Amino acid sequence: MDITEYNFQRCKLCGETAAEPTYSLSDSTIYVCRCCDFHFLNRLDCLSEKSSGQEHLNEKSRHYIESRMDENHHLHQNRLAFIASYLHLSQCEALDIGAGLGQFQRLLNNRGARTMGIEPSSLRRTYAWEKLGLDLHGELVESDYWQTRFIQHFDLITLWDVIEHVDFPHQTLESAIKLLKPGGILCLDTPSREVFPYRFSQKLYRLSGGKIGLFLPSFYSTVRYGHKQIFTQQQLSELLERSGLEIISSVSSGTGKLFSNSKIVLAGRKTASM
């Protein structure tokens, strides 16, 4: 989307001009919509300064990337098992949006899928190419590159830990769903807002007159591609349905648990009429 400014009172989920600055963080503000209770940060990548200079894959960044590979390995295995229960992966055409280092794409390849991946960070793309031989794409899913060549092309599209990072979740999902074949499956996961640390922090913020945000800042980030919105399970399910998917699985992995790393995990099938 080509915009030069955005009125954050306009809710990024329901579109109503009903959002109010509600939680002040040190360098940003969480807006809350009075109509749909969506929570989003007053930051957009498309409005921020481009990061200065080219990202380089040096020893430090390489070390950081490699230190995180192991901790994600089990997560990717679980994601693969989740998908395999809905889809025959062999010969499946798959697109991984937010491919990171290409680890998940490689797991799909090992199961016989034909894959492509999108990763906006040039540093991670370089790493994926050097280490895994994967040629990830820097073009975002909304771009002409995908929207002119790959309409109704994929059987599977995954967005692991992506939807909280994008400027406009609705546009990203609509663009992704256009690339799905009718009957194709989209899977995603994202942090949940319905967890104790978030809810308790909201309460403490109110009780302290805005002095104590506790864990609220840790759910969001103002860096480029940082977390800009945190959904409830119902908000995200309804958004997927509005975008043309029939929900086939909806799990909030840690509802009610204290300090758990809780995620919403959703899978939807593209309805034939879309």
Ligand SMILES: [Zn+2]
């Ligand atoms: Zn709203």
